[in-house]
Structure formats: structure tokens, C-alpha cells
Amino acid sequence: MIWNKIESAKREDIEKVQLKRLKEVVTRVYALSPFYKQKFDELGITPDDIKSLEDIQKLPFTKKQDLRDNYPFGLFTVPMSEVVRIHSSSGTTGKPTVVGYTEHDMEVWDEVMMRCLSMGDVNSKDVCHNAYGYGLFTGGLGFHEAAQKIGAAIVPASGGFTDRQLMLMRDFGATVLFATPSFALHLAEKARAAGPDFRKDYKLRCGFFGAEPTSEGLRKEVAEAWDIDYYEVYGLSEIIGPGVSCSCNKGRGLHIQEDHFYPEIIDPKTGEVLPDGEEGELVITTLTKQALPIIRYRTGDITRLYKEPCACGRTFVRMESVLGRADDMLIINGVNVYPSQVEHVIANTEGVTLNYQIVADKKGHLDKLEILVEVSDDIMMDNIAALEKIKKDLQQALLNNLYINANIILVEPKTIERSMGKAVRIVDKRK
Template identity: 55%
Template sequence: MFFDEEFETLPREAIQALQLKRLQAMVSRVYHCVPFYRDSLDKAGVAPDSFRSLADLQRLPFTYKQDMRDSYPYRMFAVPMEEIVRIHASSGTTGKPTVVGYTKKDIDNWAALMARSFVAAGVHKGDIIHNAYGYGLFTGGLGAHYGAERLGASVIPMSGGNTQKQIMIMQDFGSTVLTCTPSYSLFMAEAAKEEGIDFKQLKLRVGIFGAEPWSEAMRNDIESKLNLSAVDIYGLSEIMGPGVAIECAAAKKGLHIWEDHFIPEIINPETGAVLPEGEKGELVITTITKEGIPLIRYRTRDITSLTYEPCVCGRTHARIARMSGRSDDMLIIRGVNVFPSQIESILMGVEGVEPHYVLIVDRKDMLDTLEVQVEVGEEIFSDEIKHLQALSFQIEKKIKEMLGVTCKVRLVEPKSITRSEGKAKRVIDNRPKA
């Protein structure tokens, strides 16, 4: 089942021809309309009309989040403000947020790509979509909302928060699709259990989860607790919002990235060199249809890999692997590189451990330390001290063996780790800043 079969099943040669045509037009436009890119291309010695193949893309310099912050709020827009119909901004934790503007055509394309993504995930026109992504400057809520409407499905604009009401609405309104962050879906499951509500009695069948890295083990946990098929979706506000890439229900083996609108590359995050197909590195995206704020070789900081292998669903667009973390979220503990998602995968494989954890990084006597606080079930927590100590040691040993990092595991009582209705805060880094 397709939303736009012609474009979703384009042969590889046709995709590349379309990408080159759109890339040439976009580079020429930003050179003449965006001072930042005119300066950037001039410094790189690249003429906007010198593109003859997609390989020429590698001649272009990268764009960084800091470039967008330095251009705050509107200096990277490629059209006059009277053509901007929507403004979103990222939830930046430091400094100014990154601001993105959309023309009417940008909004139309976004809605179509979200509808395309919904269909790939197994959603159809007759579904009732319970949208618990946050509305407002965050792109998640409105991105999913417009996509649901473009598909013709019924959408419930719940936004985040008020979890008890969320569960009541899903029960009473007969929701069949849930959209939210994966961590919030588990929070919902926990709250429903406290109220004696069994998700198996609800009509939910598909969950579309994104905005934070999550592991295959967490997918299994979500599917078990919420009684649905959990699908991974990818997007970021700088590029568009949700709907840049999504898993298809037929395979769930990588996320189809819509190459008629975006050109993906995988680079070595240290050197910037483009890596071959299948190698893990940082995802770089060039937008080729955006009007409001086109971006050239944007450094997403998300770690993944890319494959062009044919998919059983019939879609011909490349697939990116599930995000394993972010290059700027990577922890370096005594010289060992560690991603929170790697520790999560280990924790989720331990019986009795709950999917709620936090990593606390500190520095003592000039050495970095890592403490993993993780909740355990009520029956485990009330067990004898020696059993809790044995479980802690078991987890410490697994983390050491699999990741090569020494840590202290502290088992904490149920519901003692702060829950999040949006992106979960997994890391507390108390090390002194340089």
C-alpha cells in the first residue's frame, strides 16, 4: 500500500536524476538569496552553476546547527517574510533556538511526506490517530497532525501531558494509532496499569514513535505493554520535522528516507569524509525541495548507516538504520565512547529491570565516573539486599564486557526516576566544563 506510488517506487536512476536537477536549482537559489551560503560557497571556491553530478555535492561545505543560531532568527531564510506562513523553532537547551520557516509549498510537501510515512507504517484513511506529540514551536505535533489530515484519517490533537485523560480518550474515542515519544508511551502504559486498564482492551494497533533514540529491546517492551506494532519515525526541525524517514510495516529493517526531497550522506564525524554504504557514521542531509530555509549538507549529529538494498515493501528509497545515538550526545568515559542507547539495550535484556534509567557522569580524583541508576520492579526491589547486590553486579559485568566501560549500577525503587511527557532526559553530566 502506497500514498504516492509513482515517487515511492522510482527506479534508482530516476531518483538520482531528480535529485541532481533539484540540487542544481536549490544551490543556485540559495547562492543568490542567502548571504550565508553565498559566502560559504565563495570561500569553498564552488560556483553555483558548476554541478554536473551528485558527486559534486561533496565539494560543498557543511552546515552546522551553530550556523543557524548565528543567523537567528531569520537570516538563513531564502524567501521574503511575506512568503513565510509558519515558523517553528527547536527546543535548544543552550543558547538561542534554531528557527525554521515554511512557505505554503513547504507545508504542503511536509503534509504529503507525513501522509506517505503514515501509509508506509500501515496507517490508512479509516484510522483514528491519537496525536500525543507536543504542539507549538516543536514540529512533532503539527507535523503529524497535517499528515493525518492529508491522509484523510481522523486525528485527535491531544498534545502531551494529562496522561490519565490521554488514556481515557484512547478508550472512549477508539483510537487505533498512537503517535508520541517512545518513553512517553511506556509512561502511559505504567499509568494505565495503575488504574487497572489493560491496553489489550483498547483498539490501538500501530504506534509511531520518534524524537529520541530507542532500542530494539524497548520496541519489544512497548509492543508487549501497549499491544500494538511499534514503528520508528525520524525527523528534525531544521530539515522539516517528522516524516523525513520512517520504517515500513512490511520490514521494520531501517527507515526509508524520502530521497525525492532529501539527499542523505554518511560521514566520519571526526574527519568529515563520506563513508561507503553500510558503514556507521553521522547522517548529513541536504534538502532539495524546501523553499523557506533550504539547507546544504546539514550535520544532524545522528549516528546511523545507509543502505540501498531493495526492500520487500517495494519502496526504492534508501534506508537509514535505527539511530544509535548522537555524536554530540556520545559520552567519553576514560577514553571509551558510550551512547546511552547502548546501555539501554543491555538494561532491557535484564529480567526485572524497568525501562526507566538515568546515567550520571561525574569526575572524582581527576577520573571520570559513570553511575547507572535504573528502576526495578516492586517484587525485585523488596527482595533481600544480597539479591539486589547480585543483580547490580550482573549488570555492571555485562556493561563492562559489552562496552568496555566500568560503571556503578544503582537499583532504585519503582517510579523514583522522573518521567517525561516529551523527550526523556537520560544523561546528567556533572563534570566541570572546560
């Protein structure tokens, strides 16, 4: 179901809306943000220089560090009396990034999230089990408000407490699951302990998953584990939270809500804008945010864009599922490797699960890569011949597909620590 007619508008009509809103947001930040005024003045740019969408390339980039440098409210363009919600990142690598929302911003957030949920036909008959974390993290409340406004019953389970989550999903008759894909797989793994036909005790029909890069293999495994339709949601707190884009069930990729978020793909090294279809770093400009409008935000996420209309009827530009983060990319003896690429290889190898961890280290002057992978439940750990074959197959597949040599360590099921939120896939001991 298409929630808003703008989602299926003609390309020229979408671009008219984008240009009008781009001019407005550039005028706003130049007048109300000392940070952006200084940036514009240094480049010799004024709002009058923005006459076409291509002129966005004249504007400066914004980075996560800029938000940290202006902690907590230095980039806000409204007085605190107009801010109705504050969220922030965890701040594990420094001061947290703080984001604020006006009442208008909250309406925009609800709108784009309701569009996402409509892709899975979520309605008043649904019971939505929300296993995203609540609090300063935008995930939990982002899904919560939209599901409630759309008329569905929302169960604010938050993260952790796996057994309790399963009890609530079963007893409350949850039909829709909101969770990270790794936690959804963990829930299925736990539920399967009740027997191979565990799904008969649950009423799930679809799920909305995000907050971590995932391979096609993991998406397929989650969908098959629960026998549900899989919808992928992309977002980041600096832009709005979840809801920047979402997949439908008719075509590949995620529809970007581009009447609110203007996307570009750049070369992460040079900053050069790349043509549609080429892989690079996603850059987003918020077109309608009031409290924290952001110009050309470098997300760090690696993807590509394409504008072909989708079979679902939506005409918004689509983004590929995020391949990985520019800062998560591992360089192993000169070869670029993303965790999702490794995950894709593992997903196509028999005898192993998608519970894995990548460990990078140094041996002398050379990089050394170890990959811990859990074997399937039906593989006996004392079957040396079977284990050796799995190990050899995986090593060969990694070499053939990614051009990397890795030491594969096969471990027993359920021995790699599970995460209640985003999965920890990389341990880089070289840093």
C-alpha cells in the same frame, strides 16, 4: 501501502530526480542567500560546478550554529510575505533555531508525513491520538496535518496530563498513537495500574514514535506493552520536522524520503564521506525546500545507510535507527558510550525496567559512571540476594559489551522522574 510511486522507483530514476533538484537548490541558495554565496565564494564554487551527485562533496557543511548566528530569518530565501508557518527549537543551549515554511514547503511536509503514515496503513477509519507537543515544536502539528489530510480523525491531545490522555484514548477509541517512545511506555505503565488485562479497554493497533534515540529493547517493550505495531519516525525541525524517514513493517531501518532529502554519512571528526554501511554522522541536504533550503546539514545523529531494496517494495535508501547524537556521546575514561547502547544492555537484563538515568562524574582525575535503574514490579527491594544478582549481571554485561565499569544503583519502581516529552537519560556533572 506505498503512497507515491517514486518510493519504489528504480535507483537510476531516483538519482536523476535528485541531481536535477540538487542543481536547482544550489542555484537558489547562491542567488538568494548571502550566507551561502559567501561560503561558496570562499571555496571558489559556483552552481555550474555541480554536474553529478558526487559533486555535493564540494559544497560546504551547514551547522546548527549557523542558524543561530543568522537568527531569526537570516537564512530564509523568500520574503516574509511568502512564509506561512514558523517553528523553532527550544533554544536551551543558546538562541533558538528558527525555521520557516512556504505553502509549497507545507505541501512537501504533508506529503512525506502521509508517506510515513501509509507505512502503517493509516486511513479514514482510524482515530489518531496525538501526544506530541503542539506549538513551536514541529512534532505535534507535523503529525496532525498529515493525519487529517489522509482522512483520519485526529485527537490533538498534546503532551502531559497522563490520566486524561488515557481517558481520551479509551473513550475515543484511539487506534493509532503518536508519541515519544518513553512517553508511550509511561502511558502503558499508568494504564497497567487498572489491571494486567488493561489492553482490552483500548483499541490501539499501531503507533508512530520518534523524537529521541531508542534501542531495539525499548522499541520492543513499547510494542509489547500496548500489543501494537511499532513504526519509527525520524526528523528534525531544521530539515522539515518529522517525516524525513520512517520504518515499515517488512525490513530493518527507516526509509529516507530521498527525493526531498539527500543523505550522506561522514566521519564526525574529519568530515570525510563514508561508504554505505559504515557508521557515522548523518548529513542531509534539502532538495525541495523554498523558505529555508539547507546544504549539507550536519545533524549530529549517528547512524548508517544501506541501499538494498526492502521487502515492502520501497527502493529508497534506508538509515539505521539513530544510535545516538555525536554531542550526546559520553567518553568514559577513553571509551565512547551512547545512551542507546546502555539501554540495549539494560533491555537484555532480567529484573529491571527501561527507566534509567546515566550520571557521569569525576573522581580525582578519573571519570566515574553511575547508572540508576528501576527494578521490575515483581522484585522485592528487601530481597538482598536478588538485588545483588541483578546488579552483578548488569555490571558484567556492561563490561562485556561496552567495556565500561559502572556503579549500578537499583531503585524502586516509578522513582526516576518521568518526562512528558523526550526522556532525560544523561546527567553529566563533569561539565
